[in-house]
Amino acid sequence: MFKNKTLIIVIVLIIALAIGIVAGGFIYIKNSDKDEVKKIPTYTVACNDLYGNIKDSKKILKLNIIVETTDEELQATLNEKIFLVRDKANEIIVTKTEDELREEQGQTLLKEEIKQDLMEIFETDKITNVYFNDFIIQ
Numbered sequence: 001m002f003k004n005k006t007l008i009i010v011i012v013l014i015i016a017l018a019i020g021i022v023a024g025g026f027i028y029i030k031n032s033d034k035d036e037v038k039k040i041p042t043y044t045v046a047c048n049d050l051y052g053n054i055k056d057s058k059k060i061l062k063l064n065i066i067v068e069t070t071d072e073e074l075q076a077t078l079n080e081k082i083f084l085v086r087d088k089a090n091e092i093i094v095t096k097t098e099d100e101l102r103e104e105q106g107q108t109l110l111k112e113e114i115k116q117d118l119m120e121i122f123e124t125d126k127i128t129n130v131y132f133n134d135f136i137i138q
Contacts, residue, residue: 042128044068044077049084049134052093054101061093061101064133067118071126078122088117098137107135 047065054061054069067085069075078085092113100106119127 040070041072042068042070043072045075045082045085046077046133047082047086047089050089052090054137055094055097057098059098059137061096062095062134062136062138063089065089065114065116066131066133067127068129068131069124069126070128071124074122074124074126081122083119084121089114089123092117101137107132 006045006131047063047067050063050065052061052063065085067078068080092110096106101110103109103120115127115130118130119125
């Protein structure tokens with residue numbers, strides 16, 4: 001009787017292990033397919049250092065902006081019209097106080113505002129992100 005119970009337990013464990021391996025394999029395959037679909041090429045445009053006066057302050061903000069897009073043609077346009085990117089960023093900076101820029105979400109809000117304004121100027125929704133390589137208040 002003891003051997004039958006042991007045999008049944010071993011068989012149940014082997015079946016459970018097999019089911020787990022098969023289920024894990026399906027989950028792995030399903031997730032790996034999702035990763036391949038999400039890969040979208042991105043292109044970047046870098047602005048040289050940009051200096052802007054901060055509102056109601058004697059300090060300036062030094063920025064080095066990177067604009068990311070999913071459209072290669074837009075990348076070329078942004079490179080040709082980099083002066084518009086720099087001008088828009090400077091327009092926005094001069095409206096920000098030092099406290100606004102130093103807030104916890106200050107940089108994030110500034111990035112989003114620059115991104116939204118650039119999408120409006122270039123009449124596109126293909127600008128995916130704006131990054132700051134440098135963000136220095138002096």
